[in-house]
Each structure stands twice: as structure tokens, then as C-alpha cells.
Amino acid sequence: MQQFLVSGGATLKGDVVISGAKNAALPILFATILAEQPSVLSNVPELKDIDTTFKLLRIFGAEVSRDGHQVTVDATAIHSQMAPYELVKTMRASILALGPLLARFGHAEVSLPGGCAIGARPVNLHIDGLRKMGAEITVEAGYIKAKASRLHGAHIFMELVSVTGTENLMMAAVLADGLTIIENAAREPEVVDLARYLIALGADIQGAGTDTIRITGKEKLQGACHTVLPDRIETGTFLVAAAVTGGDVTCLNASPAELEVVLEKLREAGAEVTTGTDWIRLNMAGRALKSVNVKTVPHPGFPTDMQAQFTVLNVVAEGVGMVTETIFENRFMHVPELQRMGADIQLEGNTALIKHSDKLTGAQVMATDLRASASLVIAGLVAEGETVVDRIYHIDRGYEQIEHKLKGLGANIQRINAPA
Ligand SMILES: CC(=O)N[C@H]1[C@@H](OP(=O)(O)OP(=O)(O)OC[C@H]2O[C@@H](n3ccc(=O)[nH]c3=O)[C@H](O)[C@@H]2O)O[C@H](CO)[C@@H](O)[C@@H]1O
Numbered sequence: 001m002q003q004f005l006v007s008g009g010a011t012l013k014g015d016v017v018i019s020g021a022k023n024a025a026l027p028i029l030f031a032t033i034l035a036e037q038p039s040v041l042s043n044v045p046e047l048k049d050i051d052t053t054f055k056l057l058r059i060f061g062a063e064v065s066r067d068g069h070q071v072t073v074d075a076t077a078i079h080s081q082m083a084p085y086e087l088v089k090t091m092r093a094s095i096l097a098l099g100p101l102l103a104r105f106g107h108a109e110v111s112l113p114g115g116c117a118i119g120a121r122p123v124n125l126h127i128d129g130l131r132k133m134g135a136e137i138t139v140e141a142g143y144i145k146a147k148a149s150r151l152h153g154a155h156i157f158m159e160l161v162s163v164t165g166t167e168n169l170m171m172a173a174v175l176a177d178g179l180t181i182i183e184n185a186a187r188e189p190e191v192v193d194l195a196r197y198l199i200a201l202g203a204d205i206q207g208a209g210t211d212t213i214r215i216t217g218k219e220k221l222q223g224a225c226h227t228v229l230p231d232r233i234e235t236g237t238f239l240v241a242a243a244v245t246g247g248d249v250t251c252l253n254a255s256p257a258e259l260e261v262v263l264e265k266l267r268e269a270g271a272e273v274t275t276g277t278d279w280i281r282l283n284m285a286g287r288a289l290k291s292v293n294v295k296t297v298p299h300p301g302f303p304t305d306m307q308a309q310f311t312v313l314n315v316v317a318e319g320v321g322m323v324t325e326t327i328f329e330n331r332f333m334h335v336p337e338l339q340r341m342g343a344d345i346q347l348e349g350n351t352a353l354i355k356h357s358d359k360l361t362g363a364q365v366m367a368t369d370l371r372a373s374a375s376l377v378i379a380g381l382v383a384e385g386e387t388v389v390d391r392i393y394h395i396d397r398g399y400e401q402i403e404h405k406l407k408g409l410g411a412n413i414q415r416i417n418a419p420a
């Protein structure tokens, strides 16, 4: 098992190139299943979750090849519609195979993903929506078994805003017979990027990025070329790392438009943030960091995937900050680890009250999920002494070469093998 060894104290400075968004690349890769021709995708990040998706696509019978960040998928000859537990258990986004397989082939079997460290994460909204579109669905021996001769359009109101739920239903609807209307749809930029790719395949989709999406199904879809949008969460993570170390960092190949609330919070915290079309610069310019209150909500509000990083920001900042998590019921697993490093955080229900700590001390800490891991690395950057972050396979799911990118900014971080 690998670990990160982080020595605190460096001020991050310089440029970092942002990768393509994991949460856009994953649905888009699953959407290649819908087309009977190859697609060429650019800006696909090199991540564990992307490799898991390639494995699933190959099990289904698709041909997948990668040349750097360019990926070609040919799903013409898919012969299996079964996503096995062994892979699904390592990546919840595997549920995104369900909509496309069912829509194109009339049947699919996808293992139930199960819960994870951040919460129970049920998929009832995906199943209910597909049933409304005419699918017969049973859950047997841990597998969702779905069939339909051809899905039909439906009017679906989603009880809760669900990102992958919206994506699964949108992918199913593009090959369904007639009009599907998804109300209370997720408005995340990754949903919009998926819609852009589907439209390039020939799909008829209107309203992506609003809470009502209208999709008129087509008989067939063709292949397309598409460039995945920049990762707004990776961008935000580097900006927070720059802020807490009093640094001056420019994120290149970034997309400021998708990160407005986060940039506003960073300005409120005292950072000087400037943007261009595809770059964001954060410069602390010797200013003190001030605590900020954040409450996670669906887009365009403050993203839950930036909550752990802002928890650390508040530990370092002067004052008292309140962080409220409203999306996932158990997304404060980083708090006990930060407390072990000396952070003063009180957890009450879904709110963390965070007081400024004069200093954090390096310690051995355990990563529990992707963004919690990132927050522990950030804490290690400002802690006195050495921090060992354990179980970094979580980080490898979603951050491309994080240690190389941080080293390029002057951080002292190494990937090491855990002692046997
Ligand atoms: C691969 C991907 O894109 N992952 C993102 C996606 O996850 P994901 O799409 O899994 O998250 P959802 O938006 O579906 O979850 C939002 C809330 O709805 C609940 N829910 C969801 C579906 C359902 O059928 N029933 C139900 O109750 C969830 O448990 C959660 O409390 O959006 C989350 C919220 O922005 C992000 O943190 C994840 O990084």
C-alpha cells in the first residue's frame, strides 16, 4: 500500500496544468456505449476511475485505446451487458453503465454499487426514472436487472437533485421512443458537458444546465469527437492549497466560469483571485487568510466536493468558520484526522465549527475518501514536521499525478511504500 509523505512549510508558487474533469469524463465514457461508431475523446485524465471504466467497457466488448489524454472508444461490437461486482464495488460511477446499455440493447445487469465512506448513496432515483420509461427492473443477488424492448419517453420529476441520476436518465432518453422531460435535474457543469457530447453524437437535448431537460429520442447515434471540460474540483483543490500556504499559483487549462462560488469564497477569505478565459491565479500577496462560512448545495451553489478542502482552509484562517454539509450524511471523515494534527473543530450534526489553530503538527493520518484525502495532503503542506497520509488509493481515483503537480509548485511531497 502506498502513502504520501508530506513535509510542511513550503509556500506554493508557479503554474499548474489542470486535467480533464473526472466527473465529466466518466459519464462521457459510458455514453460511448450508445453510439454504433467510434468516438475520440480529448483531455481524458489518467486516473484509477478512468482505468476502471476502460475495464468495464472492454468487458462489454468495446475497443478502447489511449494515446496520452486522447481516448478512442469503439462500442460497435458490444456483446455483454453485465457490469460485475468486482469492478462496480471499486467505483460507484459504474452505475452509469445502466442507462446506456439498457437503451441500446434492451437489457442490462449492473451490480448495485452499495454505500461508501461518505454516505449510503442509494440509486432509487435512477431505477424509478428508468421504470417510468418502461423498463422492468428487479434487484436480485445484489444486481440490478433491467429490460425493456424499447424505452419510451416519460415525464420524470426527480425528488432530489442527483448528478449521476440525471446523467443516467439523460443517456437512456436519447435512444428512447419520444419525448422525455427531466424536472429538478442536476445543473452541474459535468451534466452539461455530457449533454454536449450526446448532442455531438446526434442526440436532441434541450435545457442541460437548467433544472428542466427535454430529450427527444433517436433511433441511432453516430460517433463524435469531444474535449472533456477542465476539472473544477482539482482546480479548487490547488487554489485552496495555494491559499493556505500563503502562495501565488496560476491554474492553467482551467475554467473559471464553472467555479464562481468557490472563487468568491476564496476572495472573501482574503485571497486575490484573477481570471482569464482559461486560467485562474490566486495570490495571497502577504495577506492573512480569514475564515469563511460555507454550506454545500447542488450547483450553482457551493460544491460538496470542495467541502473538506475548505474545512482545512478554516483551520488555518483567522477567526471561526462554519462548514455545513447538506448533500451527504457522512462527509466529515477528515475531521478526526485533522483533529489528530491539532485542528480545533467541533462537529454538531451536519455542521463543523472550526476555530483557527496556531499550528498544525504532522502526524500519520488515514485517507477515507477522495476529497478527504486531498484535505489531509493540504493540511500536511502547512503542518509543522512530517505528515504521512495512508490509503492514498482514494486520491489516485480522482487526482492525476497530484504529487508531481504539487512538487512543481514547490511542495515537499513523496509517494512512498507503506512499511510491511
Ligand atoms: C461521479 C460523480 O459525478 N460523482 C459526483 C456525483 O455523485 P452522485 O451522482 O452519486 O451524487 P448525487 O447527486 O446522486 O447525490 C446527491 C444526494 O442524493 C442522494 N440520492 C442520489 C441518487 C438516488 O437515487 N437517491 C438518493 O437518495 C444521495 O445519497 C445524495 O445524498 O454528485 C455528487 C454531488 O455533487 C458529487 O459529490 C460526486 O463527486
Ligand SMILES: C=C(OP(=O)(O)O)C(=O)O
Pocket (backbone or CB within 6 Å): 023, 092, 093, 305, 370, 371, 398
Ligand atoms: C465523491 C466523489 O466521487 P464519486 O461519486 O465517484 O465517489 C468525488 O469526486 O468527490
